[in-house]
């Protein structure tokens with residue numbers, strides 16, 4: 047039998063990832079049913095042969111097959127909340143927290159209505175509802191599988207009674223309704239760039255969540271013209287983009303008649319979110 051410390055070192059040596067010891071520790075903690083932060087308290091503890099076998103099976107899924115760690119663990123952290131994830135749903139990314147944080151500023155604690163287009167795991171809608179307890183949301187996706195996971199994430203975080211999930215294309219499932227805030231993190235990777243992505247993304251995450259067409263902007267080109275009709279006066283649209291797409295997406299928003307545009311950067315200083323607002327109409331005419 048081998049010890050916890052031995053197994054972490056041996057597992058880490060087989061992982062071609064950025065932080066192999068951390069990932070090996072998380073996988074061993076999962077096998078042993080322990081808190082990963084407490085594994086090192088007893089580094090000489092012996093691990094049973096069965097547990098060792100299961101640990102190396104997970105190490106090879108991660109190292110040889112390059113399955114995303116979050117799919118193996120079944121969870122991902124987003125906005126300090128734990129979300130269920132798995133095959134068929136995109137792992138929420140830290141960059142998307144920029145969109146959620148700005149949306150929370152826009153909401154400012156008000157009892158607003160939110161639409162999350164392409165909700166995936168529900169990361170955006172559910173975290174907005176957790177941190178904006180008076181808000182309500184609708185969330186759409188083309189993938190029934192993603193919507194099933196999103197619904198479980200809503201229940202997990204106690205917001206299921208304030209969100210409705212609908213399957214369909216972009217705004218189609220909410221036709222005729224309007225919202226105070228529309229958020230969208232739609233596929234924006236150019237088709238030609240997909241082959242160059244990390245194997246975790248390229249081979250395991252759903253193409254439906256990644257492929258944005260020839261220049262990555264097909265989905266936004268289709269979504270944005272319809273957004274003003276889905277926004278209440280003064281309502282805001284926030285979309286996540288790939289750096290380099292800000293100008294095109296801002297132009298689409300201006301073409302659609304949105305005003306008050308903002309481009310927000312991520313933690314690496316790269317354009318990541320574009321915001322636009324629907325004008326407020328006054329009795330004397332239109333003003334911004």
Ligand SMILES: C[S@@+](CC[C@H](N)C(=O)[O-])C[C@H]1O[C@@H](n2cnc3c(N)ncnc32)[C@H](O)[C@@H]1O
Pocket residue numbers: 135136137138139142163164165166167168169170186187188189192214215216230231232233234254255256265
């Ligand atoms: C980049 S993922 C983002 C998921 C989630 N919003 C997040 O931030 O983690 C894009 C999502 O849009 C969904 N999607 C793709 N095309 C769509 C469409 N035409 N209508 C609705 N959802 C779509 C995908 O299934 C996927 O869940």
